[in-house]
Amino acid sequence: MPLSTAATDASSPADASGEQLIRRFAWQAVDMLDWLAQFGGETDGGVTRLLYSPEWQQAQTALSRRMLQLGFEPYYDEAGNLFGRLAGKQPDSRAVLTGSHIDTVLHGGRYDGAYGIIAGLIAAAYLRERYGQPLRSIEIVAFAEEEGSRFPLTFWGSGNATRIYSADNPPPVRDADGVTLADAMHAAGFGLNRFEPAGRNDWEAFVELHIEQGSVLERERCAVGIVQGIVGQQRFTFEVTGVSNHAGTTPMGDRQDALCGASEMILAVREEAVKFGDPMVATVGQLTVVSGASNVVPGHVHFTMDARHPDPTELDLFCRTIEKRLERLAGRSGLSLTSRRWMTAAPIPMNAELAAAGESSCRARGLSFRSMYSGAGHDAQLFAAVCPTAMIFVPSRAGISHSPDEHTEPEQLGAGIAVLADLLHSLAYR
Amino acid sequence: MPLSTAATDASSPADASGEQLIRRFAWQAVDMLDWLAQFGGETDGGVTRLLYSPEWQQAQTALSRRMLQLGFEPYYDEAGNLFGRLAGKQPDSRAVLTGSHIDTVLHGGRYDGAYGIIAGLIAAAYLRERYGQPLRSIEIVAFAEEEGSRFPLTFWGSGNATRIYSADNPPPVRDADGVTLADAMHAAGFGLNRFEPAGRNDWEAFVELHIEQGSVLERERCAVGIVQGIVGQQRFTFEVTGVSNHAGTTPMGDRQDALCGASEMILAVREEAVKFGDPMVATVGQLTVVSGASNVVPGHVHFTMDARHPDPTELDLFCRTIEKRLERLAGRSGLSLTSRRWMTAAPIPMNAELAAAGESSCRARGLSFRSMYSGAGHDAQLFAAVCPTAMIFVPSRAGISHSPDEHTEPEQLGAGIAVLADLLHSLAYR
Structure with missing residues (x-):
């Protein structure tokens, strides 16, 4: 699949050598991803970098050195977010920010998060080489944490940068070993007033380049995804109660089997999501048979449901439909059902002008693309x-993420970086 | 429902006062069950007596005193089985044994096991009172263990008495605290060559009276169940493997969801068991979503199946049908399935002559009864x-067992004891 053709839009950094540029970005990306994956790297190609862990510290330290080598001014903030600054000509201008998170899930891949960081460095270094000093400062960020894989908390890095969290007052969460977030942060040297304050309000724009973590781009043979918005979510726990009984002495007709009931409900969730149609997704990801034993008819089962849709009205309608349908299923089988919604996140639209600029870049470069939700x-x-924000996706092979099997082809990596460079150019040089 | 009518069979202990006798047995049983339930008794009416625990020791000690008061000669064997002996006139005769197990499940009821023991004492005391010394010895046994609730091992008590196990050489199993069966046994004073050897071959017959633990007798308004045999069992673990994926980024059509697959399989097991018809029962009692998380499409699920039928051919046919059907379901959803059978127990018939004698007793006493499988x-x-064996059931309210909610009406308890007395009379006095 040819990702790029020669483009001729003179107003962008694309030029007659567009394909060569993407190839150059591709091999720079492969090289830097290989290099970064050694910090927390595992023998089977997996990567584990938990927030403030030794592997995490090694990665941030190495990255700060690499930033310096590439001509960026590295600095940390109080939360441990690492920035590389390319100062603009306008001394007090707001900063154009790009990057992603340096942490990973347990036994994750080498692309999720890392790609957005190294892509920012490659794109900004290219822009400086080709166009010189920008008008506005460009900053590349390696956010301390996004995954929630060490502490039961997500977005600690970007949350500090956008003043949702403060390293001065971390939430009282603990990791699996009982270590508090505060203690882990202090042990790594952060949160002790040694670095720049994390909370800022001088963001001109934020652009994040990321692997899709789904299979839509691959299936539709698109090089680039322009993210319109991040879907809304609702998460529920359903508890099904029947009657626990002896597996040998209870005839089939006398049973109120909570697991059979839950099975009907799980299939109803899938059927209803399929009926609503893409982009509706609903998942039952956890299920527990309480006091389950092979020789006991299950009396009590609970399971989760995670439902997502970009349109909050559709999402609400889906969840209400499911609640009613599961209630009917329970009643029909003599089971009782309780339902508890424990998470609601509204859909978040990305900036429309930046999305349009991303589409223009793809067109100019002859890159296949589609608009999509994350x-x-x-x-x-x-x-x-807090500022105009854009998000660009590149394909994930087989839609796999959070796994050592994460993979994106070099040319796909390069295409994403080219679009990022175009966006940074339009934001920082005009 | 009148359980008994005046009966006139002069060859049995039933007489013109048959109803009064059942009422007398009933209140003796209630009194002794109340008394026995205090050992390991819990505030909500539950009972926990784990093998060789202090509660278990208190119960066996109190029971041995009660045996002595009632005129039985109490003694332990090396495994901790407690016997109460009513010596027969024929000094070297084989022993007619009745009784059940003294141990309970965690937080169990006051009837399971205990009823068979106190019923034996009541019935044998009545026979001696009415007919004098028997020809053959009658022994009442409180087996040390049947439930498998402390150690991963069942039938330790009756297994010793029938030479399947030996207290000299206990299996190397441990309880939840890591204590071995040998250590627990020795700490309670058993297995140290202080008591009678457990393994014997002088059993004339064994009769066990027990609560049904199912709802068949209650539903059919029968006072007594005459057990034809104990069903055969097969137990399986099925492992379903799909693809674990991101709950937000994987469209419904791209999923290989192992939990949706398992749900279809669970419903197929139920449907097939219903199609085979009573007495086929099949139960999925345990299910685990491996690395389950609310926001992850399940990639790996395993679950158990417990299938039971008195006819081994039917049971085999069922299990083979299920294996094929689940295989087809997996294939249709792009999932893989492995199946492992980890337990097979052949059906065990009870002695037909003793069963017929039990039916005669019910007819003579005007008690409603049915033949059934356990x-x-x-x-x-x-x-x-090892010897002719009979088993008699009385109803369990709502089929509930292994729960503080176990209940059998006093008159039902009394009716079972009357049938037991008739069987012991025919075995020990003729």
Whole structure:
């Protein structure tokens, strides 16, 4: 699949050598991703970098050195977010920010988060080489944390940068070993007033480049996804109660089997989501048979449901429909059902002008693209509230993420960086 | 429902006062069950007596004193089985044994096991009072263990008495605190060559009276169940493998959701069991979503199936049908399935002559009865291999067992004891 053709839009950094540029970006990206994956790297190609862990500290330290080598001015903020600054000609201008998170899930891949950081460095270094010093400062960020894989908390990095959290007053959460977020942060040297304050309000714009973590771009053979918005979510726990009984002495007709009931409900959730149609998704990801034993008819089962849609009205309608349908299913089987919604996140639109600029870039470069929603949460959703924010996706092979099997082809990596460079150019040089 | 009418069979202990006798047995049973439930008794009416625990020791000690008061000669065997002996006139005769197990499940009821023991004492005391010394010795046994609730091992008590296990060489199993069966046994004073050897071969017959633990007798308004045999069992673990993926970024059509697959399989197991018809029962009692998280499409699920039927051909056919059907379901959803059978127990028939004698007793006493299979395992199944063995059921309210809610009406308790007395009379006095 040819991702790019020679483009001729003189107003962008694309030029007659567009394909060569993407190839150059591609091999720079592969090289830097290989290099970054060694910090927390595992023998099977997986990567684990938990917030403030030794591997995380090694990665941030190495990255700050690399920033310096590439001509960026590196500095940390109090939360441990690492920035590389390319100062603009306008000394007091607001900063054009790009990047993503440096942390990973347990045994994750080498692309999620890391790609957005190294892409920012490659794109900004290219812009400086080709166009010189920007008007506005460009900053590349490696956010401390996004995944929630060490502490039961997500977006700690971007949350500090957007003043949702403060490193001065971390939430009282603990990791699996009982270590508090505050203690882990202090042990890594952050939150002790040694670095720049994390909370700022001088963001001109934020652009995040990320792997899709889904299979839409691959299936539709698109090089680039222009993110219109991040879907809304609702999460529920359903509890099904029947009658626990002896597996040998209870005839089939006398049973009020909570697991059979839950099975009907799980299939109803899937059927209803399919009926609503894309982009509706609904998932039952956890299920517990309380006091389950192979020789006991289950009396009590609980399971979760995660439902997502970009349109809050559709999402509400889906969840209400499911609640009613599961209630009917329970009643029909002599089971009782309780339902508890424990998470609601509204959909978050990305900036329309920046999205349009991303589409223009793709057209100018002859890159196939589609407009799409992100089904996953990203650092970009916190910036959307404080400045114009854009998000660009590149394909994930087989839609796989959070796994050592994460993969994106080099040329696809390069195409994403070219679009990022175009956006940074339009934001920082005009 | 009148359980008994005046009966006139002069060859049995039933007489013109048959109803009064059942009422007398009933109140003796209620009194002794109340008394026995205090050992390991809990505030909500539950009972926990784990093998060799202090509560278990208190119960056996109190029971041995009660045996002495009632005129039985109490003694322990090396495994901790407690016997109360009513010596027969024929000094070297084989022993007619009745009784059940003294141990309970965690937070169990006051009837399971205990009823068979106190019923034996009441029935044998009545026979001696009415007919004098028997020809053959009658022994009442409180088996040390049947439930498998402390150690991962069942039938330790009856297994010792029937030489399947030996207290000299206990299996190397441990309880939840890591204590071995050997250590627990020795701490309680058993297995140290202080008591009678447990393994014997002088059993004339064994009769076990037990609550049904199902709802068949209650539903059919029968006072007594005459057990034809104990059903065969097969237990399986099925593992369903799909693809674990992001709940937000994976469209419904792209999923290989192992939990949706397992849900279809669970409903197929139920449907197939209903199609085979009573007495086929099949239960999925345990299910685990491996690495389950609310925001992850499940990639790996395993669940158990417990299938039971008195006819081994039907049971085999059912299990083979299920394996094929689940295989097809998996294939249709792009999932893979592995199946492992980890338990097979053949059906065990009870002695037909003793069963017929039980039916005659019911007819003579005007007690409604039905012939039935036991869906649960019982100590009687071990004796069936070594001597003529009978098993008598009384109703369980709402089919509930292994719960503080176990209940059997006093008159139902009394009716069962009357039938037991008739069987012991025919075995020990003729």
